[in-house]
Amino acid sequence: MIWLTWRQHRLAIIATTVGVAALVLVLLVSSGRIDEVTAACSQHDCWMGTALALGHLLELVNTALNMGLPALGAIVAVFWGAPLLSREYESRTQVFSWSQDYTPVRWLVTKVALLAAVVVVLAALSGFAAQQVFGALQRSTGDPVEAYQGIDLQPGIQVAYALFGLALGVAVGAVVRRLVPAMAITLVLFGLVRFTTFLSYAHWLPSLRALGPATVGDGNAMSVYGEGSAVLTKGYLDAAGNQVEFPMDCYRGQIDDTCPLRHGVAHVFYDYQPFDRLPIFQLLLLGVYLVLTVGLFALAWYRLRRSVQVG
Amino acid sequence: MNLLWLTWRQHRMALIAGGLLVVLSQLKGWMLTGELVLAGFVAVFWGAPLVAREFEQRTHVFAWSQDVSPGRWLFLRTAPLLVVAAVLAGVLGIVGSARSEARGPSMPLFELWPPLQVAYVLFGLALGVMFSALTRRTVPSMGLTLAVFALVRTGVALLVRPHSIPFVDYRLAASALAFHVIESAIFVVLAAGLFVLAWRLVRRQETL
Numbered sequence: 001m002i003w004l005t006w007r008q009h010r011l012a013i014i015a016t017t018v019g020v021a022a023l024v025l026v027l028l029v030s031s032g033r034i035d036e037v038t039a040a041c042s043q044h045d046c047w048m049g050t051a052l053a054l055g056h057l058l059e060l061v062n063t064a065l066n067m068g069l070p071a072l073g074a075i076v077a078v079f080w081g082a083p084l085l086s087r088e089y090e091s092r093t094q095v096f097s098w099s100q101d102y103t104p105v106r107w108l109v110t111k112v113a114l115l116a117a118v119v120v121v122l123a124a125l126s127g128f129a130a131q132q133v134f135g136a137l138q139r140s141t142g143d144p145v146e147a148y149q150g151i152d153l154q155p156g157i158q159v160a161y162a163l164f165g166l167a168l169g170v171a172v173g174a175v176v177r178r179l180v181p182a183m184a185i186t187l188v189l190f191g192l193v194r195f196t197t198f199l200s201y202a203h204w205l206p207s208l209r210a211l212g213p214a215t216v217g218d219g220n221a222m223s224v225y226g227e228g229s230a231v232l233t234k235g236y237l238d239a240a241g242n243q244v245e246f247p248m249d250c251y252r253g254q255i256d257d258t259c260p261l262r263h264g265v266a267h268v269f270y271d272y273q274p275f276d277r278l279p280i281f282q283l284l285l286l287g288v289y290l291v292l293t294v295g296l297f298a299l300a301w302y303r304l305r306r307s308v309q310v311g
Numbered sequence: 312m313n314l315l316w317l318t319w320r321q322h323r324m325a326l327i328a329g330g331l332l333v334v335l336s337q338l339k340g341w342m343l344t345g346e347l348v349l350a351g352f353v354a355v356f357w358g359a360p361l362v363a364r365e366f367e368q369r370t371h372v373f374a375w376s377q378d379v380s381p382g383r384w385l386f387l388r389t390a391p392l393l394v395v396a397a398v399l400a401g402v403l404g405i406v407g408s409a410r411s412e413a414r415g416p417s418m419p420l421f422e423l424w425p426p427l428q429v430a431y432v433l434f435g436l437a438l439g440v441m442f443s444a445l446t447r448r449t450v451p452s453m454g455l456t457l458a459v460f461a462l463v464r465t466g467v468a469l470l471v472r473p474h475s476i477p478f479v480d481y482r483l484a485a486s487a488l489a490f491h492v493i494e495s496a497i498f499v500v501l502a503a504g505l506f507v508l509a510w511r512l513v514r515r516q517e518t519l
Contacts, residue, residue, distance in 0.1 A: 011451055015458070083450050091367060179449060180360050181324050 027129035034136040081169015086182035127158030148230035160289035167296035214260035228275030350431035358439015404428035430498035437505035444512035
């Protein structure tokens with residue numbers, strides 16, 4: 001069975017592994033390079049700042065983190081998961097592979113377990129490399145301001161994303177039973193789910209509200225809501241606590257921080273998630289994706305068992 | 312006419328999905344999604360399965376044993392998809408340019424130039440069809456198409472395009488046009504070469 005799985009999926013496995021190896025290499029080398037520049041800038045004081053000294057390297061890292069890393073889950077979903085059952089149904093080879101020593105359900109469980117083991121290793125490696133490079137970026141800017149941007153840059157959540165992709169592909173293939181439509185639908189659903197959780201996770205817990213004196217600039221914002229927080233909304237209140245618009249007049253002429261108060265705007269407020277909730281959100285993300293994964297595998301298993309019983 | 316009907320029957324899912332993609336990308340908040348992914352979508356989901364499916368389901372025997380030769384079959388199957396894809400890309404490019412100009416010059420306008428959008432889509436379809444005829448297997452053909460498409464698109468963008476394109480300064484806008492024409496030409500020439508290659512691959516199979 002290991003041999004069969006390897007024979008049928010070697011192209012997908014080899015191609016994905018090569019891609020992941022390239023991604024991990026780029027991230028780890030960049031991470032070392034960023035640390036070097038940071039160290040050099042701390043000794044010689046880069047006149048243009050660490051970020052500018054990094055130059056094109058920063059673009060490369062951004063592309064790898066924003067495009068390369070999410071692509072792994074999508075590729076596993078579309079090219080590993082979706083064909084698994086749909087191809088068997090479509091070319092009617094299920095008659096051959098299922099009628100031998102293995103019952104269909106055991107065939108599915110064995111195959112998925114073997115593929116999932118490879119997926120875990122690949123996703124954990126890329127998650128680890130992403131974590132390294134994000135750490136290096138944080139050390140180079142010197143503050144944990146953007147901590148929430150790196151929420152899923154760690155092995156655990158990356159593994160959960162990729163396993164979810166595999167489960168989604170297998171389940172869609174079990175329901176749709178046609179190869180190309182199954183791949184397309186898997187791609188769309190995977191994108192939708194990832195996009196939705198990314199946009200909404202910060203709202204899964206009620207946010208905190210911090211109040212500060214209304215000023216013209218955003219200068220003292222950090223002292224209001226604390227370092228490393230994720231700000232969801234920002235607005236202004238009058239003395240009675242009603243939400244009001246910021247007076248546009250205060251942007252004209254010389255900057256005067258007493259101007260908002262003269263227009264009746266007493267406070268600025270920030271609705272935010274504090275830095276110390278970051279691990280809770282990570283656990284929530286992990287939990288949501290693992291529950292989805294288990295549910296989708298169960299759906300595929302159920303559909304397959306029924307289709308075999310019906311014949 | 313018969314073959315046109317067949318093309319619609321076999322690709323209606325893909326065609327409907329492509330149309331939906333174009334419509335959805337016009338929704339608020341999905342700015343530029345359609346423009347960025349249409350060509351890749353056409354390459355992987357329209358082009359790459361085209362010939363391979365016939366081989367995998369062994370329907371190429373039927374498709375080619377009738378009055379139509381394999382070369383002509385390929386042309387008749389590809390041409391309608393090509394026209395639809397080009398129209399979709401052109402519409403996306405025109406609408407996208409208008410919308411992003413309305414939002415100000417900070418948007419990345421370069422790739423939205425309508426002829427360039429059409430060139431991307433032609434290249435994508437040609438690449439998919441070529442790999443389809445080469446591998447004769449659907450999933451490998453789709454995977455290869457995706458990988459090579461992504462590589463060529465980024466490669467050309469990095470190597471050919473100037474790193475800062477003047478959007479605002481009208482005096483320099485002419486040079487942006489030159490780069491537009493160069494990049495479009497590269498993709499059209501690549502597409503033509505790939506179509507010829509695909510045609511030869513399919514024709515060679517006639518004798519097998």
